[in-house]
Amino acid sequence: SQKIEQNSEALNIQEGKTATLTCNYTNYSPAYLQWYRQDPGRGPVFLLLIRENEKEKRKERLKVTFDTTLKQSLFHITASQPADSATYLCALDRSRGGQNFVFGPGTRLSVLP
């Protein structure tokens, strides 16, 4: 069956450290993978998109990798800050290259001062 999983429901790290979140998928063949941030009581907000032919993408303190052999994406936040505390969702295209997105359950990140 098709599945998209994120490594843990919650992750606590100390301020200044690098947070690494994992997204694994089964029986999908995505052309791209996206990461979103969601704060309590609000809708998800897009952060980064990485395509299958891209190994790595960066945006400021954020870095995303995409390994189609392992069927995994890693999302890194370097020099983490308490303001980075939120739930992070990965999403991929349900039908290859399409606009129909399927989301993972999310990882709740807490950055402790």
Place this chain on the structure above:
Amino acid sequence: DAGITQSPRHKVTETGTPVTLRCHQTENHRYMYWYRQDPGHGLRLIHYSYGVKDTDKGEVSDGYSVSRSKTEDFLLTLESATSSQTSVYFCAISEPGTGRTTEAFFGQGTRLTVV
């Protein structure tokens, strides 16, 4: 937030009653989506639309219907609300570019409670 407005933001309704949630966008995006978000399940797609009067089912469409008579409005109707439909509902929009895929923009959500 991108120009997406969901209404109402909160609603309490009784089992068996019909309920309509509205999503209005000012971005002229072609795709519109309705998701529900529940603890332990994450975001699940209910229905989506790829143009006026063009809609398709998502993974949890039973008990829901949608309509899109104008580009800017996408309505979600619970035909006869049940307690299992208590959830937070999110509308989203996207506009694919030529030869590329773009991200989704989400509304603020509607918290629906069925009692």
